[in-house]
Amino acid sequence: MxxxxxxxxxxxxxxxxxxxxxxxxxxxxxxxxxxxxxxxxxxxxxxxxxxxxxxxxxxxxxxxxxxxxxxxxxxxxxxxxxxxxxxxxxCGIAVPAPRERSPEERKENQQRAQLVEMHREAQAFFVKCLEGTAEGKAARAYLEDRGLDKEAMARFGLGYAPSGGDVLLRHLKQRYPDKLLLESGLISRDQSGRLFDRFRRRVIFPIANEAGKIVAFGGRALGDDMPKYLNSPETPIYSKSNVLYHMDRAKEALRRQDFAVLVEGYMDAIAVARAGVSNVVASCGTSLAEAQIKLLGRFTKRVVVNYDPDTAGQAATERSLALLLEQDFEVRVLALPPIGDKKADPDLFIREKGAKAYLQQLKEAPPYVDYLIARARQMDLSSGEGKLRAVNYLMPYLQKIPNKLLRSEWATRISQQLRVDEPVLRESLRKAAAERRSEVKAKPELVGRPARPVERRLIRMLAEAEEFRVVLAQQLQESQLYLGLETEKIIAALILANLSGEPVQVTELTGMLEERERRLLFEILFEGPMEATWAEAESCLEALRKRQMERELAELQRQIEASAPGPQMRALLERKQTLMRQMLPPPAPAERPQ
Ligand SMILES: [Zn+2]
Missing domain, CATH: 3.90.580.10 (Zinc finger, CHC2-type domain)
Known part of the structure; x- marks a missing residue:
């Protein structure tokens, strides 16, 4: 780099x-x-x-x-x-002025900076409308009714968009041209060409990117206006599938706690964060995008999904589960118990039962398979057909479990819990447990098979033995002894670096390596002190040579067993004799024939 x-x-x-x-x-x-x-x-x-x-x-x-x-x-x-x-x-090194960018690039950057600035101004405007206007009073009452006090409104930057229709527009249009106002998504244009505010008579939730800059807004209708929730459209600074609500404030906690709570909406995220769980993010909408999962995956690979318990929320939970499992997340599902006869989303649950009860629920959230079995048990299991439906519902998830033993354990559990006695169903469960769907990517192994000590030693010498690393590289190159080894690519990269005549820069090699190999290389480089002699290098080469002969011998043996007597077989046997002689250590003096 x-x-x-x-x-x-x-x-x-x-x-x-x-x-x-x-x-x-x-x-x-x-x-x-x-x-x-x-x-x-x-x-x-x-x-x-x-x-x-x-x-x-x-x-x-x-x-x-x-x-x-x-x-x-x-x-x-x-x-x-x-x-x-x-x-x-x-490190106190003077930084040169940035290189001049292309005119287009400069223009785009400038536009993005202006849009961010416009959002900052709009945010201040919405906050002022919530705090200081008669209309804002109704919005405050609504929020207070949902359990948010002044401090919480300020903490999450909540605001209010008035009903006038062009209040924000009038506020912004002195400073920004119409074109930019329309780009921002804060202002829309009707059929007659007249500009108007996108958000009207709504409680406003600022949406920040990872760096904490406000790039969009979500608006909750105060009255019966449809839609209930309205978001900023896609703009040059906002792409819905790349942003998770509350991510900017959750980062540190995500890293520290190494798990995330995933909720559906702004109010849920706010309620959960106020309950003391700062590692909460909201997908804002029911479908979680792959980019959002990747964003989250940079901070943690463990998540508790706590979506709404309604039908849409359940469907979203199952869709998200599939996506999260595919990205190798460890997933638990929290389905909150109803309060009275009301299904409880996180916001309602915390308001009614308190933060402590929520934390307890969170702690006890079961692995996703338990959640799915519970869902399957709600289906009609009285007939064979019903059971088949339930089993088919579970099968795809079962096959996403990376660990084979765990898969078969779950298969047994599913057949017990669903009382699957029919041999046909049991058999198909068993089969599903035995094979993992190839569509699911296997977890990258931390380090492959541990590389043999000889290979590790050679790698170390190629990187560090200043007196002979180049000669060693040449010999390996000529003999091709490293081909077919577990560490072939690492050694090849090191040979190349040595033969370039430059000092070996480990991090420059990593561009040629897969992640698995990079890890192995680093691991080897951190092994204790390295004092190597050329004699040791030679003995390592010798070991590789021997290994190569063993492989050739095994191959010869295979061919001999497969061929019929004749001149070809004689040639094979001769080659085998030669190889075996070469491989034998020289006889000890005492055994030497007189
Ligand atoms: Zn680590």
Whole structure:
């Protein structure tokens, strides 16, 4: 990423990763490395390590790793240029003025900045309307009725859009051209070409992006106006499927608690956050988008889905479940018990039963399979046909469970709970449990099969043995002994780096590697001190050579067994003899024939 001679490269040469990481993580010296509690997953004993010589970090728990820029990008959730700037600032390196952008790019950036500024102004306007107007009084009464006091209204930036039809328009049109007003989605145009406010007579919820900038609004109708909820349209600064409500305020808690509570609406998110659960986000609407899941996945892979208990909410829960499972989330489902005869969404439940009762429910939220079985049991199970329907409903979810043992456990449980005695149904459940749908991506293995010690040693030498790493690379290249190894790609990348004549920069290699291989490489580089001799390198090469011969021998044996007697078989047998002689250690002196 950091091209030689570039500013990023300069920063990288001068920056000290221990100092930069140390600003986020309490690091302790441990041998040649520094260790601490991983900031990317929750843990009690440190498995996060920083290598001061190689200037890299690696977590043996969750597998993250990279150089100082990657660390800052992950930590600050920012892009590469911003990470370079941040590191430069932290290390006191002067930052050059940004490169001149293309005119279009500059114009787009300018427009986005203006739209963000317009939203900030609109937000202040809506807040003022809620606080200080006669109309706003009704909105305040509505919110108070929903249990929100002044402090809560201020904390979540709630506002009010008056009914006039052009109140916001008049407020904004001095400063912004019509075209930009229409771009913002705050102002619409009717058929006669007249401009008017999109939000009228509505309680306003500001929607912020991840960085906390307001980019859209949601409006709840105060009267019987339809629709009940109205959102900003898609604009240059807002894409519904990329934003989760309350994400900007939930980030820290998501990281700290390592799970998210996912709710449907603004009011739910606010109620849950006020109950003390800051790690709550709302999908704002019943369907969760894949981009929203990916956004959440950058902070945690564990989620409790707490959607409304109505039919739409249940359908949404099931749709979201499928999506979350596909993205490898660990999912629990909280279906709140009804209050009296009223179905309870999080907002209502907390208002009626209090924060403590909600927290208890949250703690006891069952894994999603339990939730689904409970749903299936509500179906008519009196007939074989009904049971078939219930089993078919559960099957696709069952097949998304990554772990095979767990799948078969659940299959047994399903047949018990649904009283499936029919052999045919039991058989199809058993079958479903035995195979996992290929559409579901398998969990990436943390590290593949542990690489053999010989390969690990060679990798270490290729990266660090300054006296002979280049010669070693040449020999491996010529003999091709590394082909077919578990670590083939890692070794190939290291050979290439060695033969380039430059010093080996570990983080430059990672572009050529899969994530799994990158992790393995980092893990190997963090292994204790490395003092290697050329003799050891030779013995490693010898071990590879032997392994290659063993493989050839096995292949020969296979061919011999498959072929009929004749000249071909004789040739195979001869080759086998030669190989076996080569593989035998030289006889010990005492056994030497006299
Ligand atoms: Zn970690």
């Amino acid at each position: 950091a091209e030689a001679g570039s500013f990023a490269d300069k920063v990288k040469q001068q920056a000290d990763i221990v100092r930069v990481v140390g600003e986020y993580v309490r690091l302790k010296k441990s041998g040649q490395n520094f260790t601490g509690l991983c900031p990317f997953h929750s843990e009690k004993s440190p498995s996060f390590a920083v290598h001061p010589v190689k200037q890299i970090y690696h977590c043996f728990g969750c597998g993250v790793g990279g150089d100082v820029f990657q660390f800052v990008m992950e930590m600050e959730k920012c892009g590469f240029p911003e990470a370079v700037r941040t590191v430069a600032e932290k």
